[in-house]
Amino acid sequence: MPSLEQLLALAGKSGKPLLWYGVAMEYRSLGRPDEAVATFRKVHELDPRYVAAYFMCAQVLAERGDTEQARAELKAGMAQAREAGDGHAEAEMRELLEALV
Numbered sequence: 001m002p003s004l005e006q007l008l009a010l011a012g013k014s015g016k017p018l019l020w021y022g023v024a025m026e027y028r029s030l031g032r033p034d035e036a037v038a039t040f041r042k043v044h045e046l047d048p049r050y051v052a053a054y055f056m057c058a059q060v061l062a063e064r065g066d067t068e069q070a071r072a073e074l075k076a077g078m079a080q081a082r083e084a085g086d087g088h089a090e091a092e093m094r095e096l097l098e099a100l101v
Contacts, residue, residue, distance in 0.1 A: 004030065017047040025056065033064045044076075051081045051089045058096060067100050074100075 002010070004026045011019035024039035040057035043050050054077025061070035074097040081090035 015046065017043045017050045017053070020046060021050065021053055021056075024053070028056070028060055033060050036060050049080055049084055051077050051084065051086055051093075053077075054080065055089065055093050055096070058093070062096070062100060070100055071097060 004023070007019065007023045007026055011023050020039055020043045024036050024043065027033075027036035027039055037057055037060055040053045040060070043053040044057075054073050058070040058073040058077065061067075061073060074093045078090050078093045078097070081087075081093065
């Protein structure tokens with residue numbers, strides 16, 4: 001598996017949302033939630049239809065106690081999933097939204 005530095009270099013060269021998503025996931029696995037959230041949001045800018053980034057970003061936000069931001073992220077993701085016809089992703093996000101207290 002590539003290192004964070006390698007992922008950053010690849011993502012920076014290509015600008016592809018999938019690579020930036022990988023960077024965000026690596027930040028998350030390294031326990032760096034602020035960088036993970038910022039990078040998931042970069043994925044949103046590159047491709048708002050990349051619905052997995054909304055779900056994962058909301059999870060990170062919820063884990064760090066930012067419930068309101070997590071809810072907003074999920075609502076935005078659900079709208080994108082609905083527009084894309086991705087009922088499975090929308091249902092997963094709705095389930096997490098309902099679980100947030």
